[in-house]
Amino acid sequence: MDAQLPALVIVVPLLAALLVPLAGRRAAWGLVALALLLAFAGCVRLLVRAHALPEGEAIRYALGGWAAPVGIEYVVDRLNALVLTMLSGVAFLVALWMRRSTAREIRPPAVTGYYSVFLLMAAGLMGITITGDVFNLYVFLEIASITAYVLIAMGRRRQALYAGYSYLILGSLGATFILLGIGHLYMATGTLAMADIAAVFAREPQLYDSSVIRTAFAFFTVGLALKMALFPLHGWQPGAYAEAPSATSVFLAATATKVSAYALYRVAFTVFGVRFLETGLPVVRDALLVMACSAIVVGPLLAIRQHDLKRLLAYSSVGQIGYVVLGLALHNADGLTGSFLHFWNHAAAKGALFCVAGALAYRAGTTQVAALKGLGRRAPLTAMLLTVAACSMVGVPLTAGFLTKWYLARGALEAGQWAVIPVLLASSLFTAVYAWRLLQLAWFADEDGPVAEDVPWSMRAPSLVLGAACLVLGVAPLALPVAQAAAEALL
Amino acid sequence: MPVALAAAVVVILLGVLVLLRRVIVGPRLLDRVVAVNVIGTKTIILLALVGYLAGRPGFFLDIALSYALINFVGTIAVLRYYEGRVRRGEPVEEEA
Amino acid sequence: MPDAGGPLLPPAGPAAAVPGPAAFADVLGWLATHYNYAIYILLMMIGLYAVLAKGNLVKKVIGLNLLQTAVFLFYLSIGKIDGATAPVVWTDRPPGAEGVPYENPVPHVLMLTAIVVGVSVTAVALALVVRIREAYGTVDEGEILASDEAQEEAESARAEAQEAAADAAGARE
Amino acid sequence: MRSTDSLIVRYIARRSVPFIQLYALYVLGHGEDGPGGGFQGGVIFASSFVLLGLANGWGYGRRAAPARLLDPLLPLGCLIYLGIGLAALLAGGAFLEYGALAGSDDPEVRRHWHHYGLIGIEVGVMVTVSAAMATLFFEMARPARVQARVDRVGEEADRA
Numbered sequence: 015m016d017a018q019l020p021a022l023v024i025v026v027p028l029l030a031a032l033l034v035p036l037a038g039r040r041a042a043w044g045l046v047a048l049a050l051l052l053a054f055a056g057c058v059r060l061l062v063r064a065h066a067l068p069e070g071e072a073i074r075y076a077l078g079g080w081a082a083p084v085g086i087e088y089v090v091d092r093l094n095a096l097v098l099t100m101l102s103g104v105a106f107l108v109a110l111w112m113r114r115s116t117a118r119e120i121r122p123p124a125v126t127g128y129y130s131v132f133l134l135m136a137a138g139l140m141g142i143t144i145t146g147d148v149f150n151l152y153v154f155l156e157i158a159s160i161t162a163y164v165l166i167a168m169g170r171r172r173q174a175l176y177a178g179y180s181y182l183i184l185g186s187l188g189a190t191f192i193l194l195g196i197g198h199l200y201m202a203t204g205t206l207a208m209a210d211i212a213a214v215f216a217r218e219p220q221l222y223d224s225s226v227i228r229t230a231f232a233f234f235t236v237g238l239a240l241k242m243a244l245f246p247l248h249g250w251q252p253g254a255y256a257e258a259p260s261a262t263s264v265f266l267a268a269t270a271t272k273v274s275a276y277a278l279y280r281v282a283f284t285v286f287g288v289r290f291l292e293t294g295l296p297v298v299r300d301a302l303l304v305m306a307c308s309a310i311v312v313g314p315l316l317a318i319r320q321h322d323l324k325r326l327l328a329y330s331s332v333g334q335i336g337y338v339v340l341g342l343a344l345h346n347a348d349g350l351t352g353s354f355l356h357f358w359n360h361a362a363a364k365g366a367l368f369c370v371a372g373a374l375a376y377r378a379g380t381t382q383v384a385a386l387k388g389l390g391r392r393a394p395l396t397a398m399l400l401t402v403a404a405c406s407m408v409g410v411p412l413t414a415g416f417l418t419k420w421y422l423a424r425g426a427l428e429a430g431q432w433a434v435i436p437v438l439l440a441s442s443l444f445t446a447v448y449a450w451r452l453l454q455l456a457w458f459a460d461e462d463g464p465v466a467e468d469v470p471w472s473m474r475a476p477s478l479v480l481g482a483a484c485l486v487l488g489v490a491p492l493a494l495p496v497a498q499a500a501a502e503a504l505l
Numbered sequence: 506m507p508v509a510l511a512a513a514v515v516v517i518l519l520g521v522l523v524l525l526r527r528v529i530v531g532p533r534l535l536d537r538v539v540a541v542n543v544i545g546t547k548t549i550i551l552l553a554l555v556g557y558l559a560g561r562p563g564f565f566l567d568i569a570l571s572y573a574l575i576n577f578v579g580t581i582a583v584l585r586y587y588e589g590r591v592r593r594g595e596p597v598e599e600e601a
Numbered sequence: 602m603p604d605a606g607g608p609l610l611p612p613a614g615p616a617a618a619v620p621g622p623a624a625f626a627d628v629l630g631w632l633a634t635h636y637n638y639a640i641y642i643l644l645m646m647i648g649l650y651a652v653l654a655k656g657n658l659v660k661k662v663i664g665l666n667l668l669q670t671a672v673f674l675f676y677l678s679i680g681k682i683d684g685a686t687a688p689v690v691w692t693d694r695p696p697g698a699e700g701v702p703y704e705n706p707v708p709h710v711l712m713l714t715a716i717v718v719g720v721s722v723t724a725v726a727l728a729l730v731v732r733i734r735e736a737y738g739t740v741d742e743g744e745i746l747a748s749d750e751a752q753e754e755a756e757s758a759r760a761e762a763q764e765a766a767a768d769a770a771g772a773r774e
Numbered sequence: 775m776r777s778t779d780s781l782i783v784r785y786i787a788r789r790s791v792p793f794i795q796l797y798a799l800y801v802l803g804h805g806e807d808g809p810g811g812g813f814q815g816g817v818i819f820a821s822s823f824v825l826l827g828l829a830n831g832w833g834y835g836r837r838a839a840p841a842r843l844l845d846p847l848l849p850l851g852c853l854i855y856l857g858i859g860l861a862a863l864l865a866g867g868a869f870l871e872y873g874a875l876a877g878s879d880d881p882e883v884r885r886h887w888h889h890y891g892l893i894g895i896e897v898g899v900m901v902t903v904s905a906a907m908a909t910l911f912f913e914m915a916r917p918a919r920v921q922a923r924v925d926r927v928g929e930e931a932d933r934a
Contacts, residue, residue, distance in 0.1 A: 021869035029856050032849035079871035130849075149711055156718045163725050172736035176745055179729045183652060186665050186722050193672050193715060200707075201679045559686060560695060564808040571801065571818060574794060578821050581783065581828050588778060690807055717813065724910050731914055 016059070020075035020088040023056040023102070024141050031133035035126055042126045043113050046133055050109045053140070054102040057095070064095040065499060074146070083210045089146035093500040096354060097143045097276045100361050104268045105136040107365070107476040112261035114470050115372050119170055119259045128168060132265070135161035139273045148196050148285065149206045151277060155192065155241070159185045162270060165262040166254045177253035184250045188240030195233030199285070202226040208285050215287055222294040231290070234281050235298050242274035244339060245309030248332045255328035256381075260372030263324055267331055268365035272357055275338045282342060283504045291345055303343035307437045309336030314444035318451075323371045323381045326448060327364065330407065333441060334360050340422055340434070341501075349425025350501035351494070352418050358493050359406065359414035362483035366403035369477030370396055373469040389456040395474060397456045399481040404449035406484040409442050414487035417494070510558050517547050517554070538583055545576035637678035644671035656742045658733065662726045669719045673712045680708030777831035787829030791838075794822040802900050806889075812896040816903025823908045827915065836912050844905045851902030855895045862891065870895075 030049030034042045064073060072091035080086070090098070109132075120128050138158030145151050163185070167178030200206060202224055203214040214221070221227050236247075243251035251271070255263050282291060291299045313333020320326035338360070341353025371381050373396050378385045390397040406413035419438050426434035487493050524547075527540035549569045556565025590596070632639055648671060651664025681704060688706035691698075730740055737745050778784060798819035805811030827835025859870040867874020872891025873884035916924075 018863055018869065021863065025856060025860065025869060029853075029860070032852050032856065035849050036846060075868070077869055079868045079873065149714070153714060153718065156722070160718075160721055160725055163729070167729055167732070172733075173749055175729055175733045175736055176749070179658065179726065179733060182722065182726050182729065183661055183665065186726075187649075187652065187668070189718075189722075190665075190668050190672055193669075194675070197672065197676050197679065197708075200711075206707075560698060561686065561691065563693075564687075564689060564804075567801070567804065568809055570797070571814070574797070574818065574821065578825050578828070581787070581825065585778060585828050689809065692807070713813070727914060728910075 016063075018075075019056050019060055019063075020073060020090055020144060021077065023053045023060070023098070024088075024137055024144065026052050026056070027105075027133045027137040027140070031130045031137065034130040034133065037126075039122075039126055042129050043109075046129045047106070047109045049133060050102060050106040050136065053136070054099075054106045057098040057102040057140075060090050061095040061099050061496070064090050064092050065496070069503065083205055083207050086150050087146040087207060087209075088144045089209070090144060091500075092496070092503045093279065093354070094143045094276065096496050096500050097273065097357055098140060100358050101136070101139055101143060101269050101273065104361050104365055104480075105139075105265065107479055108261055108265045108268075111264065111369060111372070111473050111476040114473050115260045115376055118376060119261075120168060124168065128165070128259075131161045131164050132261070135165060135265070139269055142273050142277055146208050147206055148199065148208060148211070148281070151280075152189065152192055152196055155274075155277065156189055158270065158273070159189065159241070162254075162262075162266060165266070166258040168262070169257045169259050171257060173253070174257035174259075177250075177257040181250040181254045184240055184247075188237040191233045191237030191240070193237075195230045195237060195281075198226050198230035198233065202230070208280070211285050212287060215290070222290055227286075227290075228295050231281075231286060231295055231298060235278065235302070238274050238278040238281070239305070242271040242278070242335055242339075243332060244305050244335060245312055245332060246305065248309070248313075251332060252325050252328040255331065255368075256322055256325040260368070260375050264365055264368040264372060267327065267368050268361040271331065271335050272338055272360065275335060275342075276357070278339070279342055279504070288345055288505060291342075299343055299345070302339055303431070303434075306336040306339040306343055307434060309333055310340070310437055310441045311444070314441055314448065318444060318448045320448075321383055323374060323383050323386070323452075324368070326383065327367050327371060330445065330448070331364060333445070334364065334407070336441075337418055337422060341425065344422075344425045344429045344431065344434075345505070346425050346428050347498070347501050347505060348421050348428055350504060351497045352421030352423075352425055354497035354500050355414070355421060355487075355493055356418045358497075359418050359484070359487055362414060362480050362487060363403045363406040366399050366477055366480040366484065367407070369473070369480060370400045370403070373473060373477070376469050376473065383452065383455065386452060386455040387459040390458075393469070395478065396469065399477055400456055401453055402481045402484050404452060406488065408445045408449050412485070412488050414484045414493075416488060507558060510554055514551065514554050514558070517551050521547055534587060538580065538587065541583075542576070542580045545572070545580070549573050549576070637675070641671045641675040641678070644668075644674065658730045658740045658742060659727075661742075662723060662730065665726070666719065666723060669715070673715065676708040676712050676715075680705035777834065778829055783829050787825045791822045791826060794825070795819055798822070798900075798904075802896060805896055806892070812899030813903055815896075816900040817907055819900065819904040820907030820911070824911045827911060832912070832915055832917055832920070839908045839912070841909070841912075844909050847901055847905040848909065849902075851898045851900070851905065854898030854901065858891055858894045858898070 027049050030045050034045055037045055060073065067073070072089050075088040075090075077086045077088065112132075116125055116128055135158055138154050138156075138161060141154030142151055142158060145154060163178045163182045166181060167175050169177070196206070199211060202221060203211050205211055205214065240247045255267055258266065282288075286294070310333050313329055313331070313336065316332070317326045317329035320329060334356070337356045338353050341349040341351075341356075344350075373393070374385055375381050377393075386400075389400070402413065406415040409415040409419040419442065423435055423438055426432070426438075521544055524540045524544050528537050528544070531537055549572055552565055552569040552572060553562070556562040556569070559565065645668055648664045648667030648669075651667060652661050653664075655661055655664060682702055685702045685704040686698075688703045688709060691701075691703075694701075733745065734740050737748055739745060739748075798815045801810040801818055802812060802815030803810070805815075823835055823839045826838055858872070858875075862871045862874045863869045865874045865877055870891075872888045874887075875891055876883045876887035878884070
């Protein structure tokens with residue numbers, strides 16, 4: 015079975031997604047949790063195995079027995095083992111968390127459908143991460159996106175429908191650009207397997223000067239930037255996160271845009287090669303640097319003005335995706351380490367924060383920031399969670415967010431990009447402003463809300479695990495060697 | 506033989522051009538629907554001719570058959586839309 | 602037919618730098634050999650225009666479909682080989698057709714998948730439009746946004762009124 | 775959607791359904807050596823129900839392809855696909871390596887089983903595609919009065 019793991023981690027959630035509508039309402043949730051637990055266990059095993067391999071090697075799995083340039087190949091190396099573990103872990107926690115939340119927010123006849131689509135989306139995101147074929151990447155990207163449109167549009171208010179529609183239009187636009195990028199790449203190299211394309215580039219370095227290749231890279235960058243809501247292209251994202259059902263928001267915010275960012279890393283480093291960033295099309299690298307930096311500053315700045323907690327967190331995500339992309343623009347070991355750390359750190363912090371928003375929606379029926387008043391007295395554990403996650407977003411030392419900023423700052427100094435340091439400081443400042451507003455309301459506002467009890471344990475426990483992860487990842491050097499190994503493997 | 510086939514293709518394409526004018530100018534919706542339907546019929550013949558020109562009629566005829574089916578269903582769908590508007594007394598023609 | 606992998610643009614010589622009859626001839630020559638790019642870019646721009654500029658949600662979906670179709674055409678045109686036959690196994694080749702090559706089947710297969718993806722996206726989009734029409738009574742983007750705004754204003758006004766009433770009650774006590 | 779006024783259209787639509795479905799099966803079987811296969815066959819199969827719904831009214835078509843039949847078929851087709859893939863995996867091959875289903879190393883036997891596997895997944899694809907296409911049509915063309923009934927049932931379930 016061990017040899018079949020790369021296929022099984024995708025197939026098991028997929029199989030469960032198909033069985034859920036047949037299993038009926040009672041067994042559905044158990045099936046979701048079981049499938050995602052198995053997938054998580056498989057991903058952890060893959061992570062361990064990928065790190066046991068010597069440098070530069072990866073676990074390869076040929077689907078249907080067809081070897082790579084002809085068939086589709088799943089590849090697990092150090093980078094995507096890290097992303098896979100994050101994805102399946104968050105998916106499992108959200109699956110635990112969402113049972114009570116969906117029971118309240120989704121109409122009962124639609125709940126099994128919701129679970130099924132949720133599993134499909136998890137499988138799609140994991141497929142994007144694990145595949146070693148550029149066209150397969152597009153297919154999984156679309157699976158994950160189409161299911162995301164559906165999951166968002168199932169929100170309670172009618173605005174959710176329009177939010178889902180806007181995301182659909184812009185997401186499909188991005189996907190079309192990615193498809194064009196793949197087409198140009200295929201036209202110039204005649205192959206679709208990532209490793210094979212990289213081999214063609216190694217054989218014929220003059221391809222880097224070809225306008226077809228440059229067009230391909232530009233299309234990939236724009237398409238994936240749209241999908242990951244990088245700053246000037248983030249228009250769809252706040253509405254989508256704010257109007258979606260709580261469970262969708264938690265999962266989307268913690269994983270979806272980061273997987274698109276991962277895809278950009280994969281395309282830029284594995285397919286095109288790091289030399290292309292330096293010599294082939296440096297203007298795109300510089301543009302990414304500018305976009306990431308402006309996202310880092312503008313995202314929290316926009317978040318300060320919001321009155322709805324979910325919308326506030328969505329704008330803060332606009333800023334956070336900048337940290338994930340910054341490493342790509344810096345492309346040195348420390349910068350990449352910082353960004354890879356952020357895959358885990360941001361998933362934990364933003365997941366925990368959206369869990370708080372979901373708990374608020376569950377108990378108070380609203381996600382207005384004002385509803386946080388007196389949270390510290392009513393629900394001390396949830397308020398602690400909010401505090402820890404918010405500190406991690408600001409980057410307080412001993413939390414996970416600090417490590418990200420520390421390594422990104424080191425990477426920026428190494429790359430000679432001095433201007434990045436004030437950007438990071440300003441962003442921390444702005445983040446602190448809105449975080450303080452939330453914490454002040456939660457702990458010091460002396461008005462008692464109408465509700466005097468916390469959410470049920472099935473919701474509290476998974477969110478506390480996410481909150482604990484913010485601390486553990488910050489204090490214990492758990493993620494650091496993993497991220498550093500992934501960064502070194504790419505360069 | 507190929508010359509005759511090619512000539513037939515050209516004639517049919519000319520016919521399509523003439524019909525396209527009817528699709529664009531109208532003036533009535535029914536004119537457009539009939540014109541589109543006739544273009545569909547011509548497409549079926551065109552597919553068959555191309556099949557013989559390529560020397561592989563076997564599966565081009567399959568495609569033509571499927572196209573004929575879809576064309577039929579499509580025309581019915583458009584006409585049902587038209588019928589519904591007539592029944593409800595809504596305007597069927599675009600205002601000029 | 603355009604050759605796959607050929608240069609996208611004519612070589613930039615001194616003639617190309619100064620617009621003149623020679624540059625014009627270059628562009629014409631490029632069009633003659635690479636007209637598939639011209640067509641797909643034109644179709645794409647029409648689709649993009651519809652997606653961005655039209656207010657009707659259904660028309661946006663049509664624009665999206667046009668955009669995708671343009672990409673399909675682009676893919677199929679790069680798989681074309683001059684004088685080749687359809688990439689389906691040709692068992693009963695007539696005499697004289699032994700040397701006829703097949704076209705590149707890979708773009709066809711890719712587009713088959715992409716068409717299925719496109720159909721799914723269109724289906725979800727249309728389902729959403731149906732639901733939007735039920736919820737808002739219109740499929741016009743401007744009217745939807747205006748309706749949302751009116752709702753938000755009414756809600757915030759109601760919340761303010763409630764707060765004011767609570768304050769007044771607190772003051773009386 | 776009411777049925778059309780034209781008797782001819784209604785009659786022809788009803789009578790052509792079996793021929794369309796037979797043709798769909800022909801297209802399915804032809805997938806290996808001609809233009810055809812699961813997707814195409816599935817769409818053509820579904821078009822017979824679409825035609826019924828268009829010509830003879832929404833209710834007439836929906837009775838021929840009721841939701842309680844189509845809804846389980848949707849995941850079932852995919853399950854056939856995944857099931858064959860997993861069976862190959864359990865038989866010792868890679869996921870979707872149909873040749874492994876043979877359980878023998880004889881290339882001739884493996885080739886046969888490769889074909890059986892292919893036909894099996896094509897059938898799965900056809901089941902899902904035809905169910906999906908018919909469901910799409912009937913759900914989107916759903917008349918307002920049926921929608922109102924569905925909503926009422928949903929609200930009752932909400933309260934329960």
